[in-house]
Amino acid sequence: MNLSCFNMHGFNNGVTMSNSLCNIADIISLEEHWLASFNMDKLISFHHDFAGYGWSAMEDKIQSGILTGRPFGGLGLLVRKSLNANISVVDIMYNRRCVAVKCSFKSNYILLLVIAYFPRFSNLTDYVCALSECLGFAEKIANMYAWVVTPKYLGMYFDTGKQLR
Numbered sequence: 001m002n003l004s005c006f007n008m009h010g011f012n013n014g015v016t017m018s019n020s021l022c023n024i025a026d027i028i029s030l031e032e033h034w035l036a037s038f039n040m041d042k043l044i045s046f047h048h049d050f051a052g053y054g055w056s057a058m059e060d061k062i063q064s065g066i067l068t069g070r071p072f073g074g075l076g077l078l079v080r081k082s083l084n085a086n087i088s089v090v091d092i093m094y095n096r097r098c099v100a101v102k103c104s105f106k107s108n109y110i111l112l113l114v115i116a117y118f119p120r121f122s123n124l125t126d127y128v129c130a131l132s133e134c135l136g137f138a139e140k141i142a143n144m145y146a147w148v149v150t151p152k153y154l155g156m157y158f159d160t161g162k163q164l165r
Contacts, residue, residue: 001083002025003025003026003029004021004024004025004028008030008033008034010032010033010071011034011043014033018030021078022078026080027079027080027083028050028078030076031074031117032073033076034071034072036056036059037056037058037059037062047078049080049081049082050078050080051081051087052077052078053076053079055074055076055092055096056073057073057096058072073096074096074117075096075099075115077101077115079103083103084105086104087103089102090141090144091137093133093134095133097133098115098116098134098137099115100115100137100138116138118131118134
C-alpha cells in the first residue's frame with residue numbers, strides 16, 4: 001500500500017499534482033485545499049478510482065456571514081476504492097487542523113491516520129502553540145490505540161494480532 005500526503009496550497013493550485021498522485025498512491029492525505037463545506041463535492045468526487053473525504057477549516061468564517069481575506073486550511077483524504085476500506089472518523093480537532101480517520105480493511109488490518117496541517121507563523125509563540133495543539137491531538141488519539149508512527153504522515157498502524165510488514 002502506498003501512502004502519500006500533499007499540501008495543495010488551494011484546490012485549484014493542487015489539482016494537477018493530486019491527479020498525478022492518484023496514479024501512484026493508494027491513500028492520499030491532502031492539506032490546505034481551501035474549500036468551504038459547500039464545495040466539498042470537489043474532493044468527494046475528485047477521481048473515479050478514489051473515495052474522497054474532506055473537512056473545511058472555514059466553517060466559523062463562513063457562518064460569521066462576511067468573508068474577508070483569502071481562503072485557508074482544510075483537510076482531505078482520498079482512498080483507492082479497490083482497497084475496499086471502511087472509513088470512519090475517529091475525531092476532528094476543533095479548528096479542523098487535524099483529523100483522525102480509521103481505515104478498516106477486509107484483511108482485518110486497521111490503519112489509523114492522523115492528518116495534520118501545520119501552518120507557518122511568523123510569530124514563534126503562535127507556531128509553538130499550534131504545533132502543541134496538533135501534537136496533543138495526535139497523542140490523545142495514540143492513547144486510544146496501539147500504534148507505530150510513520151514519518152511525515154503522523155499515520156498510525158495497528159492490527160488485530162498479525163505482524164506488521
